[in-house]
Amino acid sequence: MTALRIAVLTHSTNPRGGVAHCLALAEALCALGHEAVVHAPDPAGRGFFRDAACPTVSVAAQSVAGSTVDLVRARINDYLRHFSTPAACEFDVFHAHDGIGGNALATLKHRRLIPGFVRTVHHIDSFSDPRLAEWQDRSIREAARLLCVSRAWADWIRDDLGTEADVVGNGVDLSVYGAEPSEADAAVRESWGLGPGPLILAVGGFEERKNTLGIIEGFARLRSLYPQAQLVVAGGASLLDHATYRARCRAALVAHRLAVGPGGAVVETGPVPQAEMPALYRAADALAFPSWNEGFGLCVLEAMACGTPAIVSRQPPFTEYLAASDALFVDPADPGAIADAMADALAPGTRARLQAAAPARVAAHSWRACAERHLDAYAACVRTRQEPIHA
Template sequence: MTGPLRIAILAHSTHPRGGVVHALALGEALAALGHSATVHAPDPSGTGFFRKTSCPVISVAARPVSGSTVDLVRTRIEDYLRHFASPAACDYDVFHAQDAISGNALSTLTRRRLIPGFVRTVHHVDLFSDPQLAYWHDRAIFDATALLCVSSLWQGALTRDYGLAALNVGNGVDTDAFGPEPGEGDTALRSEWGLGEGPILLSVGGFEERKNSLAIIEAFARLRQERPAAQLLVVGGASLLDHSGYQARCRAALDRNGLDVGPGRPVVQTGPVPQAAMPALYRLADALVFPSLREGFGLCVLEAMASGTPTIVSDRAPFTEYLTAADTVFVDPDDEGSVLHGMRAALRPSARERLAKAGLAVAEAHSWRACAEKHRPVYASLAARKQEMSDA
């Protein structure tokens, strides 16, 4: 099948997590290429996606859930199945899942012969101790008609651990939305959150184990001994998973180190913020500290770089796939001393200028259009399957 395609892209949430950001940006890039891409996500709050988009979006009716993670995932799969229960709702050329929740829904729709198959992007592979979550996780990979991933790290993991081939499509960044020039709202945000003379270290993703928050806290506590005006700005944290146990450990570490939390305090925790505020928060930071233990790609690294903000990242894949020591400050995420050293290095005035310039170049090299272009052959193959199914 040639020509414009009607593509349904499915995400797990309307909140600003990496896979959701990717889904929306991909939909917009595909629309710019002449396709009709509609991004879907369950929306129990009814408030819609976290930002405005230039491509169509559908907030899927979703029920509130108060039970376990298994209950939540099961309910979200069922929400999707109700939405796509009729042939009319399935009138797309291609279905594309960005996560295991939507992947399981599309797997069931495929078995019901409502759709001919689906594409699945595996942003990263997770390990679940709960057998039901582990089953859903693997089913959304094995049942996919075609697999995509965003880094060579996870491309290799799919081959090694699952015996499956995947195409690496990478990631992009919107350099129109994220830029180094100060904006009108920068000063107001600085005042709103009580950000002082700094330095300001930015952590994106809330307090979460795979974000290595405990190492960030311990390294920052030692930095405060040298730089008493330093502040740690912790942004985001919306997640479907329950991180309460790890968050309690983080609160204990903050208390143990005498780090108060709140606007104007040593640690400023914003929680989820409007997407329109993110470019300013990157610009207000002296460095992004992101020594993640496990990451699909690390979209916030590109966003910080596009904003002219130096970055501190783990010296492991996927970061080492698209960054060099000239672009960022690499640290050992398992060594709090290394994270502290990285903070010191990124805050040196001479390093800041060099890293800001290098980061802008990295950001310019990662466009969403190029990412979308890599999807087109896979989509064409899926669309041909739909045509064969219609002809049969």
């Protein structure tokens, strides 16, 4: 394939799974000889959460103090201003990874500034606000080609929308994530007041989709067996408003007398730089990730690569790419099962078994292979671009 210039659009510069996917995908595409440029609205002007081996563009963005609808509308308009001229649209392929970028590209298509776009659907959110739901639907419906990171969501799109989507999967960078200790390990432990453990890690912040309440309830039961156990809740940067659910989580922490803060029973880190994540994974005795609704669960592969057992929901997408021997599967609605899995992960025999299975599983998920699975969709969009556009 002739080298392509690809505009990759994501929703923010913060360390979220979708943003991490975009950066790693673009790096792999560049390694294949293409020019993939990752764009994201950046109201703070700080750039992406990590340095990248691919071009990046911090799109000028307005600060917004209103509702989630106001924020999403503003971010769509930020993109529309950025791509408002033919010169700014000189890409062979436009690829959106969320509803914000997808809606901006759909509008640009109607304005005849671009011929069409590719849309990756990482997962589908259930929005109570009809405007957010409409934007999500439009960003999928108007795409020329659809991609998914898991078969579960590709099947949902086929069954509910009557449209086919290709499955491209995810990857893990084994040059970054590994079980070998580094100098960062002790510093990460010290900075967050992490004791001897056991230590349970949850990634994604206090968010309903991540089932943080279920994790808290399971952890409270684990503390009855291991009074020195700590729960680290990492991440949490999000465009969506999780204040109500966060308040429920805080109430549960108070009810279980779980102190929050560095050195406490529960440590909330907020967004963590990628350079520190491998050390945080290695510090943990288990990753608790019994999500209700997940696109893929990129942190599961990252944890496994670092030698950390993963606790996941017994449902897709986890059951797609993990064998029964790769992780501890639980019913996300059962805090007792989550607690039992946390305790099981501490057993030397279980830990050794899961660590032995991890290398083969993570090796099957490379970013290069993920990038190569995008090329057919890109080629189809290039052919569309070469066709004349009639009024």
